[in-house]
Amino acid sequence: MSTDLPQAHAASVPDVFDPTCSSRHALELIAGKWQMLIISALEEGPMRNAALMRRLGDVSQKMLTQTLKELERNGLVMREDKKTVPPHVEYSLSPVGRSLSETLLVLDRWAETHFGTLDAARERYDAERAK
Template sequence: MEMSSATPTNPSVFDPACSSRHALELVAGKWAMLIISALENGPMRNAALMRKLGDVSQKMLTQTLKELERNGLVIREDKGTVPPHVEYRLSDVGRSLSEALNVLDRWAETNFPALDAARERYDAERASGTSA
């Protein structure tokens, strides 16, 4: 049996036993990435996040926020008022992730036409039977 080569001083996302892989899995989900990006400009309440994200269910938003909070990316602040007033904001680690995701967001916004065109070409070739 091969020993893991990843260590705290030599992490590797290619090592299934390395926690860095868990970090990638955590942030790779659509909702986690969008929530982190949505919070980059400051704290938001649950309803504002739902409006910003557009098509997330309350259940998925709640689950994702809890997981981001559990992993130290998001801070939940209960204002202790009636009715309840809860805000979510990025932690320092969450802000550093937001900076990285901002680059990915801009890439997606810039390159989606090329991706759409490639997908349409691929599907058309498969439908006509002319693919290699």
């Protein structure tokens, strides 16, 4: 039994700057606002749909549902149907989703720390362009 990699993967090294590398899909998957916020919210523990909507604040039901399905499809979120009446479904992070949430926590803190600087820069830029 050969342990050689298939020819297409033998010479390839993951590189996000290579347009054919699947790592780009991983970046696209997590780059959206809702994906990042959902993963960060689920770091707090399993949540039901309504609790996620309250935590996120301004997400529509349609966007939340689509994003949760995408995250579940890609193995970042797990959906557990409790099989009760009324329906009770909880979402939680998978192990790989939990590893991502640790990274996103750093980004969340960065945004919370620097949003004022970004707001001021945007206001200066817009004011200069309005002259």
